[in-house]
Amino acid sequence: MILYDYVLSPDCYKVRLLAALTGAKITLRAVDFHPGAEHRKPEFLKINPAGTIPVMEEDGLVLTDSSAILTYVAAKAGPEWLGDDDARMRARVAQWLAFAQRLSASIGKARTHDMLQKPADIDACRAGGIQCLREIEAALVEQDILGARFLAGDRPTLADIACFPHSMLAPDGGISVDAYPAIRLWTRRIRALPGFVEMPGIHRLHDLKPEPAKA
Amino acid sequence: MWTPVALSRDVPPLVVLPVVAGGRELALWRSASGRIAAWADRCPHRGMRLSHGFVRGEALSCIYHGWSYGAAGNCLRIPAHPDLEPPETIRVAVHVAAEAGGLIWVAPSAPEAPPPDPGALQPLRSLTVEAGTAAVLSLAGLAGDTLARGHLAGVEVTVAVQPIGPARCALHVLTGAAGAAERIALSRELDALRRRAEAGEMAA
Numbered sequence: 050m051i052l053y054d055y056v057l058s059p060d061c062y063k064v065r066l067l068a069a070l071t072g073a074k075i076t077l078r079a080v081d082f083h084p085g086a087e088h089r090k091p092e093f094l095k096i097n098p099a100g101t102i103p104v105m106e107e108d109g110l111v112l113t114d115s116s117a118i119l120t121y122v123a124a125k126a127g128p129e130w131l132g133d134d135d136a137r138m139r140a141r142v143a144q145w146l147a148f149a150q151r152l153s154a155s156i157g158k159a160r161t162h163d164m165l166q167k168p169a170d171i172d173a174c175r176a177g178g179i180q181c182l183r184e185i186e187a188a189l190v191e192q193d194i195l196g197a198r199f200l201a202g203d204r205p206t207l208a209d210i211a212c213f214p215h216s217m218l219a220p221d222g223g224i225s226v227d228a229y230p231a232i233r234l235w236t237r238r239i240r241a242l243p244g245f246v247e248m249p250g251i252h253r254l255h256d257l258k259p260e261p262a263k264a
Numbered sequence: 265m266w267t268p269v270a271l272s273r274d275v276p277p278l279v280v281l282p283v284v285a286g287g288r289e290l291a292l293w294r295s296a297s298g299r300i301a302a303w304a305d306r307c308p309h310r311g312m313r314l315s316h317g318f319v320r321g322e323a324l325s326c327i328y329h330g331w332s333y334g335a336a337g338n339c340l341r342i343p344a345h346p347d348l349e350p351p352e353t354i355r356v357a358v359h360v361a362a363e364a365g366g367l368i369w370v371a372p373s374a375p376e377a378p379p380p381d382p383g384a385l386q387p388l389r390s391l392t393v394e395a396g397t398a399a400v401l402s403l404a405g406l407a408g409d410t411l412a413r414g415h416l417a418g419v420e421v422t423v424a425v426q427p428i429g430p431a432r433c434a435l436h437v438l439t440g441a442a443g444a445a446e447r448i449a450l451s452r453e454l455d456a457l458r459r460r461a462e463a464g465e466m467a468a
Contacts, residue, residue, distance in 0.1 A: 187455055190389045194447045227282050228392035228434070230274035237279070255318040255325070256278040261343070 050075045050122070053096070053104040055082040057164070059157060059214035060115040061103040062248040067119055067210050069246040071127030075105075083165050116146040119207045132206035141201035145208030152181050152215035159222025160215075171223070178215075178224040182232065185212060189231035198238060205242060213239050217251045266362075266369040266379040268410065268424035268436050271387040275300065275368060280324060282315035284428045285370045290359060291315040292368065295322045295335075302370040303337055304357035314356065367424050367436055380411050382422045385438035388447060391454055395461040397425050397433040402467035404457050417453035419446050 052068075054061045054077045068075045080102055081087040088100050097104045097113045105112040105121065112118045123130035132142040155177030162169040188200060200208040217236055219226050226232065239245070240254050247253055267285035269292055275281065280293035282305055289305040291314040299322065305313050312328040319325075323340055325332040330343040331350075337358040339350035360371045362379050366387045369379035393400050397409075404423075406412035412423045424436040437454060441447055 183455070186391075187451060190451050191448050194444050194451070230270065230281075230390050233279070233281060234274065234276070254278075255327075256320050260320060 050125075051078050051106045052076070052118075053078050053080050053093075053102055053106070055080050055102050057249060058082065058102055059160075059218055059248075060153060062214050062251070063115055063210050064103050064105065064118050064122060065248070066214075066246055067122050067130065067207070068126070070210075070242060070244045071122065071130060072244070073122050073126035075122070116149060116207075116211060119146070119210060123207055130205070130207050130210070132201045132208065134202065138202045138206070142206050142208045145200050146211050148181070148184075149211035149215070151177070152212060155181055156215040156219045156222055156224060159224060160218060163222050174222065175224050178219055178222065182216065182219065182224070182226065182229055185216060186229045186231050189235050193231065199235070205239065209235075209239055214248070214251065221250060266371050266375060266410070268367045268379075268426050269302070269370050269434075270368045271390055271436050271438075272300075272363050272366050272368055273387045274390060278319045280315055280317060280319055282313065283370070283426075285359070285426070286372060288359075288372070289313075290370060291317070291324065292361070292370070293319050293324050295319060297322060299335065300361045300363060300368055301335070302359040302361040303333075304359070306356075307331060308339070308354050308356060366438060380424075382411055382424065382438055385422055385440055386442065388421075388437040388439050389451055389454070390434055390436045391458060392428070392432065392434045393458045393461050394432055395458075396431050397427045399466065400433060400435070400457070400461045401425065403461050403465060405467070416457070417446075417449045419450055421450065 052064055052075045082102060087093055088102055094100055099113055101113060103115055103118060105118040112121055132138045155174050158169045159171060159174035159178055161167040162171050197203040199205045213236060216232055241257060245253060269283040269285055275294050277294050277296050277298055280291055283290050283292045290302045291305040292302050294300050305315050307314050307326040309331050310328055312326050314324060314326055316327045317325050323332040323334050331339055332341045333356050334340045337356040339354035342348055342350055360374050362369050364379045365382040401412050406414035406423055410425060412425055419439055419441040422438045426434040428434060439450060
């Protein structure tokens with residue numbers, strides 16, 4: 050599996066994270082998204098005419114949607130991440146994978162506006178991002194009442210992987226994450242998963258690591 | 265004067281988060297052994313927010329250069345100078361933090377009375393509203409100021425109110441309702457209340 054990847058992209062990070070959590074072997078191919086705009090160059094458009102990242106390629110299969118890529122990696126390397134326990138869980142996973150598009154369109158756009166000077170209606174992006182975070186918070190409160198610690202059930206699934214990165218990176222787009230206690234604890238649970246990997250702006254839980262020894 | 269800043273349940277050991285009380289920005293954190301603390305959200309070294317830091321054992325460490333601080337706000341360790349005993353003068357400004365009835369309360373200095381105790385209730389959730397305290401409480405039909413009581417979605421609620429600014433407050437909601445359906449209905453009612461308050465709706 051080849052992942053056309055950009056280190057600062059939350060949608061690419063989702064795939065790297067799931068691969069790390071499932072032990073899937075992926076080969077990274079770095080795309081110079083900024084400042085090189087390599088994703089708009091003719092060579093890249095031959096692979097993905099839409100000019101977006103991430104892209105996953107394996108034996109002639111080309112996937113250009115991050116939720117589809119997550120589904121593929123999970124199906125191959127960690128089917129439990131698909132959340133196929135029952136009809137409700139499966140539908141919840143599908144719903145959160147769709148919801149992740151709203152995160153990209155709000156928080157994701159606010160972030161590329163602030164960090165990479167991409168054009169956007171920044172007020173609308175931030176308002177949309179706050180609305181998304183409030184919906185995740187309310188959903189996690191209800192899940193907790195029902196005895197479940199993650200978005201689609203009592204164990205992590207693709208639903209969590211799809212919504213976690215933007216929920217952590219919202220401050221990059223000028224959207225505070227201070228007011229969401231359920232999101233804070235949920236993101237800590239994800240960061241505590243065995244095999245968790247970081248990206249710039251999302252660090253591991255230092256408190257789970259031993260104090261570095263004195264020199 | 266005590267200000268409620270969080271539900272105890274939402275701040276388990278090893279968690280640090282930023283809160284506002286009495287117009288001050290604080291880092292609220294709980295140590296591994298369960299001790300709650302509220303400090304000025306500013307590392308004495310370079311001014312970094314301590315709420316971006318991390319808790320290890322009984323100390324809070326700054327994310328920037330790793331300076332760590334013990335229970336009294338005193339600097340315990342400067343990683344770049346491992347052999348240095350940090351001078352007593354390096355201290356974080358410490359506020360008073362206490363817990364009562366499932367709520368975390370803070371005050372700038374020890375008040376004469378202990379924090380209000382709402383009694384035996386279950387925590388539901390905290391939510392921040394972009395509207396002033398008085399407008400939110402009157403719209404909700406709740407009576408009281410720091411601890412407001414009333415009914416929402418047909419169940420009894422007690423709301424600890426944290427003023428954050430002239431047009432922002434946080435509601436820390438407790439209830440006697442134990443059933444999942446009742447608790448979910450109440451949580452949804454709180455979201456609806458926030459929408460109405462933020463749309464500028466006033467109490468009839």
